[in-house]
Amino acid sequence: MKATGPIGTLLFCGIGDLPxxxxxxxxxxxxxxxxxxxxxxxxxxxxxxxIGYIVYVNVDRLMNKDVSDRLQANLTASVSxxxxxxxxxxxxxxxxxxxxxxxxxxxxxxxxxxQDKINVPSIxxxxxxxxxxxxxxxxxxxxxxxxxxxxxxxxxxxxxTFFNKFYAFDQFPEAYWRDRLSQDSIFEILPPTEVxxxxxxxxxxxxxxxxxxxxxxxxxxxxxxxxxxxxxxLTGNSIYESxxxxxxxxxxxIMMRSDQWTEEQLEELKTKLEREGEPxxxxxxxxxxxMLVTRLISPSFGWHYFSVTPVDxxxxxxSGILTMIVWICVALxxxxxxxxxxxxxxxxxxIRNIRSILQNEPHPDARRDNSRGRGEFGEINQxxxxxxxxxxxxxxxxxxxxxxxVERYFLDLVNGSPWQDEDGESRxxxxxxxxxxxxxxxxxxxxxxxxxYHEIAEADRxxxxxxxxxxxxxxxxxxxNCYMVECEHNLYVCMVNLxxxxxxAGLDEALKTIRLTFEYDMVYCDLLIxxxxxxxxxxxxxxxxxxxxxxxxxxxxxxxxxxxxxxxxNIGQVYYYSFLDETKIVNALKIGEPDLLRKEIExxxxxxxxxxxxxxxLGALLAAVYQTGYRxxxxxxxxxxxxxxxxxxxxxxQKTVLPTEWQERTEELYAFFDRIIEATAVKPxxxxxxxxxxxxxxxxxxxxxxxxxxxxxxxxxLSPKYVSKxxxxxxxxxxxxxxxxxxxxxxxxxxxxTDLKVGEIAEMTGIASRTTFLRVFKKYEGISPxxxxxxxxxxxxxxx
Numbered sequence: 001m002k003a004t005g006p007i008g009t010l011l012f013c014g015i016g017d018l019p020x021x022x023x024x025x026x027x028x029x030x031x032x033x034x035x036x037x038x039x040x041x042x043x044x045x046x047x048x049x050x051i052g053y054i055v056y057v058n059v060d061r062l063m064n065k066d067v068s069d070r071l072q073a074n075l076t077a078s079v080s081x082x083x084x085x086x087x088x089x090x091x092x093x094x095x096x097x098x099x100x101x102x103x104x105x106x107x108x109x110x111x112x113x114x115q116d117k118i119n120v121p122s123i124x125x126x127x128x129x130x131x132x133x134x135x136x137x138x139x140x141x142x143x144x145x146x147x148x149x150x151x152x153x154x155x156x157x158x159x160x161t162f163f164n165k166f167y168a169f170d171q172f173p174e175a176y177w178r179d180r181l182s183q184d185s186i187f188e189i190l191p192p193t194e195v196x197x198x199x200x201x202x203x204x205x206x207x208x209x210x211x212x213x214x215x216x217x218x219x220x221x222x223x224x225x226x227x228x229x230x231x232x233x234l235t236g237n238s239i240y241e242s243x244x245x246x247x248x249x250x251x252x253x254i255m256m257r258s259d260q261w262t263e264e265q266l267e268e269l270k271t272k273l274e275r276e277g278e279p280x281x282x283x284x285x286x287x288x289x290x291m292l293v294t295r296l297i298s299p300s301f302g303w304h305y306f307s308v309t310p311v312d313x314x315x316x317x318x319s320g321i322l323t324m325i326v327w328i329c330v331a332l333x334x335x336x337x338x339x340x341x342x343x344x345x346x347x348x349x350x351i352r353n354i355r356s357i358l359q360n361e362p363h364p365d366a367r368r369d370n371s372r373g374r375g376e377f378g379e380i381n382q383x384x385x386x387x388x389x390x391x392x393x394x395x396x397x398x399x400x401x402x403x404x405x406v407e408r409y410f411l412d413l414v415n416g417s418p419w420q421d422e423d424g425e426s427r428x429x430x431x432x433x434x435x436x437x438x439x440x441x442x443x444x445x446x447x448x449x450x451x452x453y454h455e456i457a458e459a460d461r462x463x464x465x466x467x468x469x470x471x472x473x474x475x476x477x478x479x480x481n482c483y484m485v486e487c488e489h490n491l492y493v494c495m496v497n498l499x500x501x502x503x504x505a506g507l508d509e510a511l512k513t514i515r516l517t518f519e520y521d522m523v524y525c526d527l528l529i530x531x532x533x534x535x536x537x538x539x540x541x542x543x544x545x546x547x548x549x550x551x552x553x554x555x556x557x558x559x560x561x562x563x564x565x566x567x568x569x570n571i572g573q574v575y576y577y578s579f580l581d582e583t584k585i586v587n588a589l590k591i592g593e594p595d596l597l598r599k600e601i602e603x604x605x606x607x608x609x610x611x612x613x614x615x616x617x618l619g620a621l622l623a624a625v626y627q628t629g630y631r632x633x634x635x636x637x638x639x640x641x642x643x644x645x646x647x648x649x650x651x652x653x654q655k656t657v658l659p660t661e662w663q664e665r666t667e668e669l670y671a672f673f674d675r676i677i678e679a680t681a682v683k684p685x686x687x688x689x690x691x692x693x694x695x696x697x698x699x700x701x702x703x704x705x706x707x708x709x710x711x712x713x714x715x716x717x718l719s720p721k722y723v724s725k726x727x728x729x730x731x732x733x734x735x736x737x738x739x740x741x742x743x744x745x746x747x748x749x750x751x752x753x754t755d756l757k758v759g760e761i762a763e764m765t766g767i768a769s770r771t772t773f774l775r776v777f778k779k780y781e782g783i784s785p786x787x788x789x790x791x792x793x794x795x796x797x798x799x800x
Contacts, residue, residue, distance in 0.1 A: 038340060045336040052329040059321050064292070067314045068281050070239060071294045075307050078234045083300045085137045085233070086225075090187055093210060093223050096130045096141070103214055108146035111217075120156060128153035139205050139224040140167065145217050147178050168196040172207070180220045185211050189301065192227055192255045203228070204256065227256040234305070240313040250302040261308075269293070269308065283311070406432060407485045410495055413538065414441065414487065414545035415656055425538075432483050434538060437499035441532040441544040442511070444472055445552055445659075446490040452524040468492070472514060479510035488658055493548075495541055498534060511563055528552050529563040533571075546616035547571050553615050553659045570612040575621040577604065580715075582628050587716050589632055591691055592677045596718065598670055601625060605666075619657030622669055626652040629673055636680065643675045691716070692730045695723065696738070703742045704766045709735050743767065744780045751789045758785050 096102060105119040123143075131141045131153045142152040142162070150162040157166055163174040171193035190207040197203070205224035212219065234245045235258070244258035246266065254266060265287050272284050273293070282293045290311040297304055409419060409428050419425050429435060446468065452461065472492055473484040481497040496507055511529060518527050530551030532544030547566035554564050581604050588597040608621055633640050644652065648668060657665050694716050699707065712735065713720040727735050743765040750761045762773035777785050 042337060042340050044340070045333050048329055048332045048336065052325045056322055056325050063314075064283070067309075068292060068294065071243075071292065071307055071309060072281065072296070074237055074239050075234075075294050075296045075305060078237050079296050079298055079305050081237075082230055082233050083298055085229075086301060088133070089138060089208065089223055089225065092130050092133050092138075093141075093187065093208060093221060096127065096143075097210060097212060097214065097219070097221055099126050099130075101126045102143070102219075106143065106145055106151070106219060107215060108217055109148040110146065120151075123151055124153065124155060127151060137225060137229050139203070139226045141221075141223050142167070143219060143221050144177075145181075145214070145219045147181070166198045169207070170194045170196070177220070180209060180211055181218050183211055184213070184218065185209065189249075191249065191253060195224070206230075206255065231256055231258065234307070238307075240309050242313050243307050243309040246306040246308065248304045248306075250304070252304070255303065269306070273306075406483065410483060410485050410493070410541075411487065414493060414542050418539060418542075429538065433481050434483070434495075434497045437497050437503070438534045438536055439538050439541055439544065440496050440498065440534045441541055441548045442476075442494040442496060442507075443487075443530040443532075443545070443548040443552055444492040444494065444514075445528045445530075447526040447528065448490070449524055449526075456524070465490075471517070475513050475517065476510050479506035479513075488660075491658065491660075493545060495538075504534075515562060527562060528555055530555075531563065531565040531567075533566050542616075543614075546614040549658060550613075550615040553662075571614045575608050575613050575617040575624070576611060577608075577621055577624050583715075585625065585628050586632055587694070587718065589629070589673070589676060589680070591718075592680070593718075594670075594674050594677050596722075597673055597677070601666075601669070615659065616656050618662075619665075620655040622657065622665055623653050623655050626669055626672065629676055633676065638680075643679070644672050648672070691718070691723070691726055695727055695735065699735075699739055699742055703739060703746065704764060706768075707739050707766060739766075740776055741780065744777060747773070747777060747785065748781070748788065751785055752792055761785070 101119070101122045105116055106123055107116055127141050127143065131138055140152065142150050144150045144159060147159045150157050150159055152162075159177075160174060163169070163177055169176075171191065188209050190209060192204050192206050194202050194204050204227040206227060208223045208225065210221045230247060231245060234247075235243075244261055246257045246261065246269070247255045249255055252270070257266065268286050272286070273282065273295075276282055276284075278295065280295050282295075284291060284293060286308070292309045292311055294307045294309075295304060406428055409425065412419060456464070468490075469484060469486055469492055472494070473482070476482045476484065476494055476496075480503050481499060482494050484492055484494045487493045496503075498504055498507070511531075514529070515527070518525075521527075530548040532546070532548035532551070535541070535544055544566075547569075550571050551564040551566045551569060554569060555562075581600075584600045585597065588600055604625070605618065605621065608618060613621070629643075630640055633643065640649065651665070652669060652672065695712055698712055698715060709724055710720050713723040716723070724735060727733075727738075731738070733741075747761050747765045750756055750764065754761075756764070758773065759770045762768070762770050765773070767773040767776065774784060777788075781788055783791070
């Protein structure tokens with residue numbers, strides 16, 4: 001296509017520094033770059049449209065805000081008026097109950113005297129006078145003190161007739177009003193209900209009930225407020241005729257509404273308010289129509305008032321502004337097109353010269369791209385794109401290397417193996433923004449149910465597992481500065497940097513968001529979250545991680561909780577494993593009792609658990625118990641690797657353990673000890689002799705103490721019942737008898753070889769009472785200690 005004539009040439013080529021024109025005119029294909037530049041300039045006019053749109057939106061928003069403020073103020077005034085009337089109803093209600101005539105003459109019908117019956121008209125006049133005070137806001141007032149008569153402003157009516165014929169409540173039958181006489185209550189507002197009147201009419205009323213003692217009898221006073229009175233107070237002051245009103249109680253139950261609202265519209269409004277958190281103002285769509293909803297809560301009665309106004313009722317005000325903005329934008333665009341044409345002409349020639357230079361360079365990629373018709377700018381920028389691609393590739397490789405290094409650092413840190421390279425550690429902390437504040441660990445553990453593996457395809461499962469870390473980390477770092485690593489399969493550890501006091505609230509909000517995010521996935525998995533304590537530096541993250549893992553384990557005792565904070569727990573950072581505990585395990589190995597050995601280990605573990613020992617230190621405890629078995633084998637010159645493979649040995653010596661690994665780790669430990677007992681166990685008779693020898697040796701060494709069966713059993717790591725039975729069956733004598741005989745043998749030696757008094761000998765043989773010593777000695781020897789000494793040639797040192 002060619003431009004015809006000088007005007008066409010000027011339009012395509014411009015005025016002044018024209019691009020090169022061949023003798024045949026100015027072909028568009030040759031100067032495609034010029035038109036591209038011009039289109040770029042014209043695209044800069046788009047902000048004019050955006051600015052016009054923004055101006056319109058802001059003006060419209062301000063006008064909507066003004067309307068919203070006026071609607072809010074109008075609703076506030078109406079609600080205040082309603083509250084004043086309701087307060088007056090309450091005051092009138094209370095005045096009626098304390099009125100002298102009511103106090104003096106209102107009694108149950110069966111207790112009324114003739115004089116009381118004469119004064120009944122006074123009660124009726126009193127009710128009528130109270131009703132007339134707020135006749136425009138009250139439907140009726142009635143009192144009753146029994147189930148026989150009801151007193152109204154129009155007279156006295158039989159109880160059943162009144163509630164079944166004259167004023168029958170749909171929601172509250174006659175039985176309900178009978179029960180009210182047994183409930184002492186002060187000014188209770190009941191839900192709205194329809195009443196059937198004697199003439200067949202119906203109306204919706206709000207009953208207000210008070211039951212209290214008068215003259216020693218419970219009297220119920222009821223005032224009913226027509227729902228139309230409340231709605232009339234709202235609509236009477238409405239700014240827009242199309243505004244509808246809805247009133248709910250504190251439990252969000254609808255009390256009254258404008259007539260034009262259907263049940264479906266109310267449900268839609270209720271759903272959208274709940275979804276948005278019930279704001280004071282909300283613009284939404286109901287039944288296909290845009291609505292402005294304003295809410296106000298009554299400070300006196302807790303009712304929720306909603307005004308719902310169609311946006312079309314006030315939207316016409318912004319139409320004139322939109323017209324003016326459109327014309328301004330059109331004028332600016334025309335001016336912009338003219339100036340963009342001029343600027344495009346001035347830029348085109350220099351760019352064309354640069355293109356010509358680059359076309360002359362012998363670069364194969366440039367020639368190849370040009371042959372494919374990449375366009376004018378492709379010839380100019382090809383080399384630049386190549387450099388950018390190389391830079392992006394290098395940057396991506398460096399990012400992966402950096403991420404792997406940071407993950408390795410944190411994994412080593414939480415596993416108790418911090419780096420020794422302080423400079424490298426500082427650079428990592430600076431790169432991820434961990435430069436100040438406090439630190440803690442959060443652990444996220446997913447426990448997948450069978451449904452996850454049966455109902456979800458394998459490819460989808462793999463994708464889900466790959467994205468879990470991304471989802472968790474994405475939510476966390478929107479609220480706090482953090483770094484997340486996958487420590488074990490389905491266990492994610494998040495290191496959190498709390499820079500300010502407010503960051504802790506941000507962390508709580510992040511955890512709340514995570515729970516809500518995975519709430520609907522709980523049919524497939526359980527998400528457990530453990531939070532460690534806060535520490536002043538990153539070197540303590542291992543302790544925080546240990547506490548977080550312990551918190552996960554504590555969820556077994558708190559099944560109603562998905563988040564446990566270590567700050568709420570008493571977690572110890574040292575395990576308890578005494579020489580006595582080790583002795584019990586060794587004794588169980590010696591006597592070859594696997595059940596006893598398991599019981600001792602379980603007792604040691606539960607003791608540590610009850611003291612709040614952290615999970616990582618429980619792992620160290622298992623490693624210490626394993627070392628006891630290791631030393632036991634070493635002392636007997638046994639090869640440890642006969643009883644545990646190298647892989648098992650490495651696992652059992654690890655000082656860290658996860659809750660998911662605990663069962664497997666303990667079972668491997670038990671299997672290790674079972675193999676030791678199986679290989680080193682003695683025959684039953686030799687086992688019995690070994691235990692009896694231990695007991696006899698202990699008695700011989702400790703007879704001077706306050707010795708008894710339970711102490712001996714505890715010292716050798718066996719149950720008292722087992723020790724007593726085994727010793728009796730093997731020796732034919734009880735442990736108590738053996739202790740006494742041993743003491744008497746020692747006493748006889750001291751009587752013959754020393755000049756000690758009888759009381760001193762008693763103390764040295766473990767018998768604190770001299771009388772008991774004399775009795776026991778005579779039981780076993782047949783004579784007293786002094787007679788025994790005299791009979792064997794010792795001098796009498798006197799019994800004192």
